Amino acid sequence: MxxxxxxxxxxxxxxxxxxxxxxxxxxxxxxxxxxxxxxxxxxxxxxxxxxxxxxxxxxxxxxxxxxxxxxxxxxxxxxxxxxxxxxxxxxxxxxxxxxxxxxxxxxxxxxxxxxxxxxxxxxxxxxxxxxxxxxxxxxxxxxxxxxxxxxxxxxxxxxxxxxxxxxxxxxxxxxxxxxxxxxxxxxxxxxxxxxxxxxxxxxxxxxxxxxxxxxxxxxHPASGFVAAFTGMENIFPGQSLSVEGEMQIDLGPGTIRADTGIEGDVYVGIRPEDVVLSRETVSGGAVNTFTGTITEIRQNGMFSRVMVDTGIRFICALTPQYILRMGLAEGDTVSLTLPESAIHIFPREGDLTSWHCSHSxxxxxxxxxxxxxxxxxxxxx
Structure with missing residues (x-):
């Protein structure tokens, strides 16, 4: 057809x-x-x-x-x-x-x-x-x-x-x-x-x-809207610019490095299951790594949603078995790493909430x- x-x-x-x-x-x-x-x-x-x-x-x-x-x-x-x-x-x-x-x-x-x-x-x-x-x-x-x-x-x-x-x-x-x-x-x-x-x-x-x-x-969502609609819950506005030949995105509370040719106003997206969470403190020079506090752990079927505040609020998807093995609890300090291959960059076009029907x-x-x-x-x- x-x-x-x-x-x-x-x-x-x-x-x-x-x-x-x-x-x-x-x-x-x-x-x-x-x-x-x-x-x-x-x-x-x-x-x-x-x-x-x-x-x-x-x-x-x-x-x-x-x-x-x-x-x-x-x-x-x-x-x-x-x-x-x-x-x-x-x-x-x-x-x-x-x-x-x-x-x-x-x-x-x-x-x-x-x-x-x-x-x-x-x-x-x-x-x-x-x-x-x-x-x-x-x-x-x-x-x-x-x-x-x-x-x-x-x-x-x-x-x-x-x-x-x-x-x-x-x-x-x-x-x-x-x-x-x-x-x-x-x-x-x-x-x-x-x-x-x-x-x-x-x-x-x-x-x-x-x-x-x-x-x-x-x-490989083609836009911030598609990313948000298909469950990429970690989506943040930022400014992308080239620094010494590398693309860096300023998120305000932190900066990440990403493989992108897009400059200017962007959205940065990463799926909850792609965020790597660890108890180990990672050196300050590590790429795309943040230190934060677990603010909430919510059971959600096969995966649990772990909210971590690093100055940026990240959502991680972890198995209950991993949470138990690592002994994770609300209030714990953890490190988050965003693998560069899992980071998606989209031009910032419109409001990601605008797709909701406006009729009450x-x-x-x-x-x-x-x-x-x-x-x-x-x-x-």
Whole structure:
């Protein structure tokens, strides 16, 4: 699929000049903060909205302005959107019935799809009697039964509990491997990226600001916004300048050395897991080393967050076992080292908090920024 210079103005919100290439059979994930335009982009691809400018092509065919039913696109929403008055079997077979497929063929295809998603024992049930995970499996089965050229998933796992989300994530992985369908999936869960994505795009304020493999996105963010959004919690403003042929960044309370060609106002970023913490006092001449006091240790699953005040407030991610072995406690004096290879430098452009939606009370799908039309939804089922 090729999206070229796609724009859509919805009044309070606009998609702006989006260009993306998604390879056939690729599992492509889009992430971004609430109100970034992820769902609006999917709905424009699906045909719920018509683009103001730009084009959408699938297999070389421009589908930008053809009827949703003719696009070969299916969409699954977070909230399932099953028909409550139809059985699971009737829901799954709905798209084929719309195409006037013969009843025997519909039954056979429904059975195959249900078996793939392990819900064949639920075909006589109604959606209201199912769990969230079972309803989402039925919604996905309804989408794949039409054998779409492109499957759009709008946060399909977000409404599920953690264990159900993990099981369904594994089933999506298997489904993609078996069907080889091109999938475009938007999510708020980074676990989805690690488990499913071939490539990722980050959206901010209606634009795509970076694309790449998961490793490229997380290890080489292209901007301070991407770094902050993907969990690089240590981000500080500074001044970068060349001193005797070396680039140094003045952070105010301290200075670091970094391999960068960027001068002037910058952000300095380092991931919590890349900060090296030690009880040993490091000599004052050591590169990128600070001495500070542990102000807080907070348990957080597999890793604990250790806050250290060096005049600059650093966040470190350490295993509980390491904390116990080192005997670390709040109030202890420690040394921090920032490996030069783990330091990221970005031009200082804008406020890193500006990506949050400005509308008070904005819901998860940002109803004010991205009010969705329900017209033509039947064309995606």
């Amino acid at each position: 090729q999206i070229t210079n796609l724009s859509k103005n919805l009044g309070d919100f606009s998609l702006r000049d989006i260009s993306l290439r998604i390879e056939e059979g690729e599992y492509f994930i889009i992430v971004g903060p609430t109100g970034a335009g992820k769902t609006i982009l999917l709905e424009t691809i699906a045909g719920i909205y018509s683009p103001d400018t730009g084009s959408i092509e699938i297999a070389g065919e421009d589908i930008s302005r053809i009827d949703p039913k003719e696009r070969g696109v299916a969409m699954v929403y977070q909230d399932y959107m099953l028909f409550p008055h139809l059985t699971v079997e009737e829901n799954i077979g709905f798209g084929l019935k719309q195409r006037k497929t013969d009843p025997q063929s519909i039954h056979e295809e429904v059975t195959k799809a249900a078996e793939m998603l392990h819900i064949e024992h639920l075909l006589d049930r109604y959606p209201g009697t199912l769990s969230g995970g079972e309803q989402q499996r039925a919604a996905i089965a309804r989408a794949i039964i039409t054998r779409p050229r492109l499957l759009l998933l709008d946060e399909p796992l977000s409404a599920l509990d953690a264990s159900t989300r993990e099981r369904l994530r594994s089933e999506l992985q298997t489904l993609h491997r078996e069907l080889k369908t091109t999938i475009l999936h938007i999510t708020h869960h980074f676990e989805d990226i690690y488990s499913l994505a071939d490539r990722v795009a980050i959206m901010e304020n209606g634009r795509v600001v970076q694309t790449g493999t998961p490793e490229e996105i997380f290890q 009370g904005c819901g998860k799908k940002c109803g004010k920024c991205a009010a969705k039309s329900q017209n033509n939804l039947h064309g995606l089922l």
